[in-house]
Amino acid sequence: MTGEVIFDPLLPLPLIWALAVLAAGIVGFALWRGLAGWWLRGLAAMAVLAALANPSLQTELRTPLSDIVVLVVDESASQRLSDRPEQTARAVERVRAEVAALDDTELRILRLGDxxxxxxxxxxxxxxxxxxxxPRARLAGAILLTDGQLHDLERAPALPAPLHALLTGRKDDWDRRLLVQNAPAFAILGEEVTLTLKIEDQGAVPKAMGDTTSVTVSIDGGAAQSYRVPVGQTLDVPVVLDHAGQNVIQFSVAAEEGELTERNNAAVVQINGVRDRLRVLLVSGEPHPGERTWRNLLKSDSSVDLVHFTILRPPDKHDGVPVSELSLIAFPTRELFLDKIDEFDLIIFDRYKRRGILPSIYFDNVRNYVEKGGALLIAAGPDFAGAESIYRSPLADILPAEPSARVIEQGYRPEITDLGRRHPVTEGLKAEAGGAWGRWFRLIDLLPKQGEVVMSGIDDRPLLVLDRVGEGRVALLASDHAWLWSRGFEGGGPQLELLRRLAHWMMKEPELEEEALSATAEGQVMTIIRRSLSQEPRSVEIARPDGGTDRLDLVETAPGRFGATYEGPEMGLYRLTDGTLETVIALGPAAPREFEQTIADGARLEGPVSATRGGIVALSDGMPDLRRVREGRTAHGRGWLGITPRAAYLTSDVTIRPLAPAWVFLLLAALLSLGGWLREGRR
Known part of the structure; x- marks a missing residue:
């Protein structure tokens, strides 16, 4: 219980001060006149003024409150390295015991994750x-149990009590990390792009560590290549992308004995491969209505460089026109099919037949071109079934079907086969407004040898056959009536989408691969897609960044498409495999921000800690004691950290009593005035 005198004036305070000045003037005048009772009159005036000030005695019933010490425990990813979890656990128990030993002091613990x-x-x-x-009035101190690596220093609060830091880690800790300093988001296929890397060491690096280390590079989880590179220097790495779409390039540094973690020994760069120009060679055997459709389709894409030749005057044509008067451009067969054939991404033979223009050696060169990775599309016309068929050439070895010498000319609607419903080239093709596709009126009868029949015509005869040959791809379209769809005949059909997909499949675009395993990420959730022409149940094994594995069953969400979602427990590089195909995906960076700096260091905490006269202590030097220090004093020393007692309390009851009744002040004033009058009367 405490007590103090308070005043509750009966008149406005300015008026009381005015009366006080007036009383002082009167007393001063009495003193000047030499009146013997001037001091008695002054005391009487003070009694009156005291009565007007209304002095009271206020007593409070106070309940003491304990001081509070806040302990923030850093349990982020970097705090799980080496023996830091054990250090943290021991420090928490020691702080708990030290606070418990202090009277009227309690501990509040907050644990911080990633x-x-x-x-x-x-x-x-x-x-x-x-x-x-x-409550700020009860805060006696705050302690940070951390490795000193934080990423929000600008949010440090102002504290009325000391702030201390207990650092985990060891003095001989060291770590090596791989840093990607420069990587483009896009790159042109076939052209060299440069990535800038740096390998740096942190902490107490052992003297036995050399100036070079081994770095492995792999693209899309493929075979890795190893190189010796210097440590501590920037390194330019030239990379050439070999396929369009997302390319995942992984760099990893060989782990060394004794380093804190391998999580920052890898870096993942995702570069989108784009084609600069798509070079297409279109050879039309003769003018026909579908020729313009092919040309318009290819010329409508600004990224396509089209070289188109139509054979209007074959060598066997004898019309008597002198060669000097012909305005036709000579067909540069040697230049196209020998010298520059490898510069084309796609070769299309549109209703072409053998007329002696291209000798067998040129067709043999086309076959070699496909086997080495080129793409060939045959749009067959009636001549494909005849004696002059392009099939009667070295191309027969790579074509997926053989003509039966029969040409069927009757109306039919192209259909997608059961296999075609699973193939990405024809999957989901639909007619406009949900109607039926328009009819075609010619079909070259084919006898399939190999490949995949994705579209059929009359009586389920093959219409579109796709095949892989060596490293290249071949497509055979057994009709020259696709142009009817572009004219909107009987409602038309998805000609543009079909031919676009067909061209992109032949260009090996990843999204049109019929056997593919891919994954996309949004935050920590990845969506896994497995495309397959088979209907077997699918599952994938996921290798996590921490070395553990999970197995996930995939569900068929559409014909030929199996999928599932997976939430990654942490950021980093995940490897996926179904036993046949593999892929990699990074959830966030391969080495998260937590692993950019892994060596325990209190340098960043010096500002907010010194501002409160606190201290930074490494746990490897021993756990300090806690003791009380007065406010404003240095709160740390050798082997100890200080907290400031706050002496906070809770007021449970307040009582106010007047020091004396008002009549007592008035009686005292009257007696003093009477005494002054009597004293002056005697004189």
Missing amino acids: GEGDEGTLLMTALSEALAEV
């Missing part, structure tokens, strides 16, 4: 949240 995404360690944010729940 931030969302790649935010890193939000240590100061956690401290601010903890202090928001603690």
